[in-house]
Amino acid sequence: MDGRDLVRSVKAIGSAGAVQGLRTVRAAWRRRRSDATGLVARGAERARVPGLVRDVEPGPGGGVVRFDRTELRITVDVNGAVFWGWDGAGQEPSYALAGRCPEPDPRAELEPASGRKLHRSSTGAGKLLRAVNMARDAVGRMADDLVVAARTSEALLLAGTLAPFGHTVAEALSVPSFGVNLQPLAPTGEFAPPMTGVRSWGPVLNRAAGHAVNLAVEWIFTEEVRRLRAAYGLPRSGRVAAHRARERLGWTVFHGFSARVVPRPGDWRHGLDVTGYWWPYDREDRLPAEVLDFLDAGPAPVFVGLGSATVPDAERMSDQVVRALRAAGLRGVIQRGWGELRGEGDDMLTVGEVPHSLLFPRMAAVVHHAGAGTTAAGLRAGVPAVPVPVQFDEAFWAARLVALGVSPGAVPLRGFTADALAAALRRATSDPSYAHHARTLAEELKAEDGVAPVLEAVNRLAG
Known part of the structure; x- marks a missing residue:
């Protein structure tokens, strides 16, 4: 479950009955994983007697549970760790819920201090650098799941930033693949890399910046790519070499936007195609x-x-x-x-x-x-x-x-x-x-x- 589900579950427990419900909540918060030892003193996770649950407000990565006499703010970090605090006090780590951490909420990446730093970066390049570091920290947690999913797939369609790792997975499993991008990520002299959020620097610098951004993305997956290649007996390959290998192969990348909105750059290589938009399939046919x-x-x-x-x-x-x-x-x-x-x-x-x-x-x-x-x-x-x-x-x-x-x-x-x-x-x-x-x-x-x-x-x- 994600952070919002956690908040809703507290409401369900609390409303079941004042005494028994609070005992259950207290017991959950007191169950701590062994790796939490030493993070906080036991007194920091003391039980409270807040009264009955009156209101629940789920939010990104968690939310607020309001009781008769107090309120509990809960946040679930991208790692699945639970942070909580009473009455607006600073949140502290807690490992709970029957000894099992909840599944991470993707929105929680932007809620802790590391995510909020993105808003303090005054330049697109600064935001991109912070995002690359955050992604590098998170990628190890999903790498194995991606490999497992790929084993049962007949082809891999790889979205932009996953291409370095996904292409290695495809090579390891002998599965065909191609890219499906929503942004024009390949270097071009016609505009600066979109992910930097800046205006054009001129043809030479635009292309150089494009290559730099792509290498930064490759860097996110360096350790996982190295581990995967060793596990499957593939020859070692550095970041630059891996990127150049995909380019030499003319690896196909489809771009899901219209050439009327972003014309295909004239200096792109063969195999980088702009197809038009991929509209989502909406199940609803009527507004609420x-x-x-x-x-x-x-x-x-x-x-x-x-x-x-x-x-x-x-x-x-x-x-x-x-x-x-x-x-x-x-x-x-x-x-x-x-x-x-x-x-x-x-x-x-x-x-x-x-x-x-x-x-x-x-x-x-x-x-x-x-x-x-x-x-x-x-x-x-x-x-x-x-x-x-x-x-x-x-x-x-x-x-x-x-x-x-x-x-x-x-x-x-x-x-x-x-x-x-x-x-x-x-x-x-x-x-x-x-x-x-x-x-x-x-x-x-x-x-x-x-x-x-x-x-x-x-x-x-x-x-």
Whole structure:
């Protein structure tokens, strides 16, 4: 289970009965793994008598459990370790829950101090360096699972950053593979590496930076690749040599975005193909009733959501978003996302997961973090956008939205203000050129079939 499930389980235990429920909770917290010895004094995990559970608020990687007389804040780290503290006190490590750590919540990577440091990095390169170090720490925990999954596979389709390790797995198991990227990660002189979030440095430096980013990704998997190659009797290969070997082989990489959005760079080698977007398969065919009622109650609102991006201060960010919408005279549909945004009032609706393919076409504009997937969903819907890039490739996609004429400009999270967002929203919703460009591009994207080339390649591998 993840951090949110852990919080819900505490509610289930506590509500079962005041006395017996609290005894069960106390017993769970006191069960500690042997490797926790010495982390904290036993007094730090003393039992409390907080009363009955009154409210539970699951959040990214954990949440808050409110009792009659106190509250317990729980966080599950990416390692599966439990951190908790009473009444706002600093959280301390606890190993619990019947002697077994819960499964890690991916969102928890951005909740502990190591993840929050990403927001303090002032440059894209700084964020990328921190992310590479975080990924290197985490990769060992998933490497064996990836090998196990690959053993029962007829082909491996490897997403961008997994390519160095995945290609080695494919070689070890004699399984065919190709890449499936959502970003243009191969070096090019035409633009700087998207993951750095910077503008072009010119052809020479752009290509050099692209190679540097790719080597940084290779470095994430160095130890696991070395271990895997030794285990399967493969010859040793360094980071640079492994990357060059894939290039010499002309290893196929499909890119799931449209050439109308990012034209294929002219200096890319053969085998790096831009196919068009890969749209998600939405099981729902109707919006939730509360969303439909809100949409029918007034003019088209503006969607605001940051998806999988986190923010340093959710309450402050939520307040500024609501103030910006009201200053621009617009209603809002605010998606909680990993940033835990929210809005209150008759002119605001806070939602959880809602299919973008159903919601976005009903919007006057969409405000999002400019991740690759959400950017694509907004373009598909044919509505103007105001990107709020947070980190990594989001500044790249935000710049593309502006260049395509579907956005008046980005409002980056660093330096974000209600006034800046309100001004951008006024332009996006009052200047008809943005809606016109968005609709025109959406019609062009409808004519593309990005899945067909990938499906054809899979069928060829299957023989």
